[in-house]
Amino acid sequence: MASYKTAMLFYLFLVQCLTATAAKTETKTTKTVKPTKAEPVGYLTFCPCMGRFGNQVDHYLGSIAFAKALGRTLILPPWVEYDYSKPHSIQVPFNKYFKVEAVAEYLPVIPMEKFMTDLAPKVWPKGNRTALCYRSRENTKSCEAKVGNPFFSFWDTFKIDFDHDEFYEPLFYESSPEVVAEWNKRFPIADYPVLAFSGAPAVFPMREKDLWLQKYFVWSDEIEKKANEFIEKNIGTGTPFIGIHMRNGEDYVRACEHLGGGNFFSSAQCLGYNNEHGKVSKELCLPSLPTVLKQLKKAVEAHKVKTVFVAVDDKAYLQEIRKELKNIVVVKQPDPASPHTDLYILGKAEHFIGNCVSSFTAFVKRERDVGKKSSEFWAFTLPKEEL
Secondary structure: OHHHHHHHHHHHHHHHHHHHHHHHHHHHHHHHOOOOOOOOOOEEEEOOOOOOHHHHHHHHHHHHHHHHHHOOEEEEOOEEEOOOOOOOOEEEOHHHOEOHHHHOOOOOEEEHHHHHHHHHHHHOOOOOOEEEEOOOOOOOOOOOOOOOOOHHHHHHOOOOOOOEEEEOOOOOOOOOHHHHHHHHHHOOOOOOOEEEEOOOOOOOOOOHHHHHHHHHOOEOHHHHHHHHHHHHHHOOOOOOOEEEEEOOOHHHHHHOOOOOOOOOOOOHHHHOOOOOOOOOOHHHHOOOHHHHHHHHHHHHHHHOOOEEEEEEOOOOOHHHHHHHOOOOEEEOOOOOOOHHHHHHHHHHOOEEEEOOOOHHHHHHHHHHHHOOOOEEEOOOOOOHHHO
């Protein structure tokens, strides 16, 4: 019995020794492990230099998708606006119209103003800035990234001069693993910490697979406040209304005289990306007043609303609409109307009718699709078998 007790005591003592040794070894091992070096952060930015706001948004969303595919932080460029009495464009910070934190839910982002102030001196110093473009311009060996307006104004707002040019032909803005691997191989972060594109790395109109990214464009508090004040004063908070967009400015009228056989501007939003629902007609591009009045009257009756909000770039036809729709309140912003306020209000409508060809309408349609709200286009109906 004594020998058994002695053996048990020896066993317990041995276990304690082994446990203590293991603990020391673990502690020692833990102390000697070095943390892994963080991967360098790559950035991407571009000049949203094509067209006005609607076109720029198309390019912006496509660029967001591309930056995400490459695994780079997107430097949010400002919006480009024009005062045609001045020789240069006006750059408006991204967060003037949309919330940065909403886009950051999808990929890492930083406003361009903050990047140039806080990070550029170290990450992208003067003397080591490269402009990217598909190929050189005409007879030059350069991207000529700062030639012309708004290109010069855009980059010069941040005192950016380019020291080198790189041409990425035949690469394109695709997000497939094979293409992304080619981009990262050709432009590694270590050598190209910032990919600065002379124009947006995206197509216009935007790809169908990227339409859903509209959900990350959430209006700023400033735009929301201004638009809601208009709604409260002129429509009534909570009052259902029809929102319509008409595009009939002089430049657009001229554009509709040059229709081809395929899609035109944003017409894929109703005709399909392969024209499976038809081709662009003059009436689809520039709906006649009788078409507008007939279609609007039908929508007002179907949705049982008493108010119509009009967004337009030129002729609003307010008298004609009021004459056709008796006892219906017809409102629009006073001139000059804020396009961003128009967009916000159209997004809140009970029902929306827009121009199939217009990228302005396309913004509204995407936003309403995200919120599962009804929309239609002037002079367009799907074949019955597709409804």
